Amino acid sequence: MSKYGVMSTFCASLITHLQLNRRSAFYVNLDPAAETFEHQPDLDIKDLISLEDVMDEMKLGPNGGLIYCFEFLMENLDFLTEALDSLTEEYLVIIDMPGQIELYTHIPILPTLVRFLTQPGALDMRLCAAYLLEATFVIDRAKYFAGTLSAMSAMILLEVPHINILSKMDLVKGQVRNKDFKRFITPDVSLLEDDPADKKRRQPTTTDSESQYTDPMGTGAMMSGASFKRLNTAVAGLIESFSMVSYLKLDCTDEDSVASILSYIDDCIQFHEAQEPREIKDDGEEPAEEE
Numbered sequence: 001m002s003k004y005g006v007m008s009t010f011c012a013s014l015i016t017h018l019q020l021n022r023r024s025a026f027y028v029n030l031d032p033a034a035e036t037f038e039h040q041p042d043l044d045i046k047d048l049i050s051l052e053d054v055m056d057e058m059k060l061g062p063n064g065g066l067i068y069c070f071e072f073l074m075e076n077l078d079f080l081t082e083a084l085d086s087l088t089e090e091y092l093v094i095i096d097m098p099g100q101i102e103l104y105t106h107i108p109i110l111p112t113l114v115r116f117l118t119q120p121g122a123l124d125m126r127l128c129a130a131y132l133l134e135a136t137f138v139i140d141r142a143k144y145f146a147g148t149l150s151a152m153s154a155m156i157l158l159e160v161p162h163i164n165i166l167s168k169m170d171l172v173k174g175q176v177r178n179k180d181f182k183r184f185i186t187p188d189v190s191l192l193e194d195d196p197a198d199k200k201r202r203q204p205t206t207t208d209s210e211s212q213y214t215d216p217m218g219t220g221a222m223m224s225g226a227s228f229k230r231l232n233t234a235v236a237g238l239i240e241s242f243s244m245v246s247y248l249k250l251d252c253t254d255e256d257s258v259a260s261i262l263s264y265i266d267d268c269i270q271f272h273e274a275q276e277p278r279e280i281k282d283d284g285e286e287p288a289e290e291e
């Protein structure tokens with residue numbers, strides 16, 4: 001996440017799609033660094049606290065500042081309750097989160113927030129977490145498995161229905177054939193057998209600095225070494241044995257692709273089951289909505 005982040009593209013596409021399909025959306029921005037919005041948030045954490053102010057006043061870096069903002073939010077949960085309490089089942093509440101992975105993997109803030117949002121008798125929201133991994137990660141298997149391990153960690157930590165998405169599919173269109181891409185939908189160890197990035201790492205080019213390979217602690221030496229390969233095999237084996245992660249593909253520029261992801265989200269939160277039955281006119285048609 002950059003200090004001057006923008007509204008996450010997936011959320012923007014989802015809201016556009018909901019609007020085109022006359023569905024009610026309520027957009028909550030919980031990224032305290034996001035400044036540019038394609039759709040204005042209905043609720044913005046920056047009205048409570050902004051990362052820029054925290055970094056200036058508390059002399060914190062972007063990561064520490066982000067954690068501070070979320071700790072502050074946890075102490076001021078009325079900010080969320082007041083806005084969300086009156087929304088009916090018709091609304092899809094889209095909560096845009098910051099992209100910093102630390103927030104999802106090893107601190108308990110988000111599990112606490114999730115428990116608060118889902119608590120029966122209070123907000124009682126049905127949540128679906130959507131974890132996005134950029135499709136370009138498949139080009140380097142080590143990165144793909146590291147990203148997948150983070151997805152699994154988030155699934156275990158958050159304990160809500162969860163979908164994993166390979167986003168920005170357009171960026172790999174020329175590089176990975178559709179047939180080959182299918183292998184990345186369900187991660188398994190065999191993907192490590194033909195890793196082009198690993199082959200490249202093992203063939204240092206003349207432009208690579210010599211020290212990178214002569215220094216056993218250098219990045220190049222470590223990432224082309226046997227222990228790095230063993231580590232990746234162990235990580236991939238762990239992911240395969242848990243069998244929790246599989247991916248959906250997303251191209252935000254393609255309306256059908258966004259619609260397909262939305263239908264998975266709807267299933268996870270049982271959106272359609274929760275709707276009030278609509279009044280049916282005598283001729284069997286639903287009454288036209290008033291403009």
Ligand SMILES: Nc1nc2c(ncn2[C@@H]2O[C@H](COP(=O)(O)OP(=O)(O)OP(=O)(O)O)[C@@H](O)[C@H]2O)c(=O)[nH]1
Nearest residue numbers: 001002005006007008009010098099100168170252
């Ligand atoms: N080519 C391409 N670029 C994209 C796509 N989606 C987003 N981007 C670009 O990627 C950059 C980052 O956007 P996002 O990934 O949506 O994330 P963000 O909200 O800025 O960052 P985080 O909140 O930190 O994840 C922006 O410059 C977007 O224009 C896509 O599907 N294809």
Ligand SMILES: [Mg+2]
Nearest residue numbers: 006007008099
């Ligand atoms: Mg974002």
